[in-house]
Amino acid sequence: MTSIPFDDRDGTIWVDGAFVPWREARLHVLSHGLHYGGAVFEGVRVYGGQPFKSVEHAERLRASAREMNFELPWSAAELDAVTREIVSRGQITDGYVRPVAWRGSEQISVSGAGSSVHVAVAAWEWPHVFSDDAQESGIRLRTSRWRRPSPESAPVRAKAASLYAIGTLARDEAEADGFDDALLLDHRGNLAEATGANLFLVIDGELHTPVPDGFLDGITRQTVIALAAGLGLTVRVRAIDPAELAVADEVFLTGTAYEVQPVRAVDAREFTVGGTTKLLAEAYGRLVRGEGDGAP
Ligand SMILES: Cc1ncc(COP(=O)(O)O)c(C=O)c1O
Known part of the structure; x- marks a missing residue:
């Protein structure tokens, strides 16, 4: 507050x-x-x-x-x-x-x-969105009943104030239930993003992130994809079913405000804050502070 x-x-x-x-x-x-x-x-x-x-x-x-x-x-x-x-x-x-x-x-x-x-x-x-502790140990997301609208229903490529009404509804409900933020699905029921950040899953050492066809293709998302490629990580941009959270080893969010933010739980499913998330968070931290190209 x-x-x-x-x-x-x-x-x-x-x-x-x-x-x-x-x-x-x-x-x-x-x-x-x-x-x-x-x-x-x-x-x-x-x-x-x-x-x-x-x-x-x-x-x-x-x-x-x-x-x-x-x-x-x-x-x-x-x-x-x-x-x-x-x-x-x-x-x-x-x-x-x-x-x-x-x-x-x-x-x-x-x-x-x-x-x-x-x-x-x-x-x-404004140093951080979440507490120092949450930055280290991760935040908890609740899957929202609200979804990102289809590109036929809303100007989904725009960072338009009107679209944030959905995020506010979702986040207020998540916080009221004791979570830090909401995870929104897209209109098809696939994973989309959080209320102010994009989503990544780490599965068997590879990054998986939803296709940004119904939500903002974040500048941080693009930066992290480039950093990951530079670090030799495979990045798969694809439609992701929420059931795949069950096989994810790590989950994190990316955004200008959130930076690379580890997620420690989505609903009842818990994740570790693992090596891939930490590697990218550190690389991003170096890049934004002008300390080289983010390479370790
Ligand atoms: C809804 C939403 N998605 C994704 C992002 C991430 O975008 P960026 O990395 O450009 O900040 C933001 C933040 O701007 C956002 O508000």
Whole structure:
């Protein structure tokens, strides 16, 4: 639980081209983004004062907006520069940047045509999502009754705020039952991902990860696949039935915020935090801190 509310902090937030005092970074209650989910966002991690893959995240923010039928008035290079400036002004060492874009308040209508587009970037210190202990010993997931929608039902490639309503429902239920996070299946009943991170299984020393055709193909997921290949590990991207968790030796999640997060249980099935997970977590840790290419 956050101790200081996010609207009551010191610092500066960039909004539509201006650096404004943190508490004044407000939007009108009659905004399309709030009522109809016309909003997209990003999460960028900062390591040692440096945003990791900031340009890739800026490009994805623009691509997400396009999936939602709006165009950002800022280039990826401009958004990258803003991200770096906000990190520098906030003197963020190990933290998180939240770029967000939303449709404005010209009309209260399901139609988004003609709405203004707004963009903001904020950053704060945020070392880890889960406790230090959970990072070492793993988190517990509960399989959710909520599923990721099919690509015909939702803009699944976009990091769209509206899609997170499903994640919030799933995560709140998982936490109420004493779990750390939820595991969502896709619309076909195959394994998909957690509420804010992608999923990997280790089976007989090989990595298995679901095809990202109904959820976000995470930047961390792609980074970890490349790291694994560089370490000589076999990576199999395929449809995975939930029953296969019974034969998995290790399970972990990947995401900008989660990093490489070990999973110690899915429902009643328990896993060890094994060598493959640790190897990739360490390689990822080295890469994001600019310590070489992640090779051991
Ligand atoms: C739903 C969801 N899936 C996957 C990811 C992982 O994406 P990335 O590694 O680009 O952060 C995230 C986090 O952004 C997410 O929110």
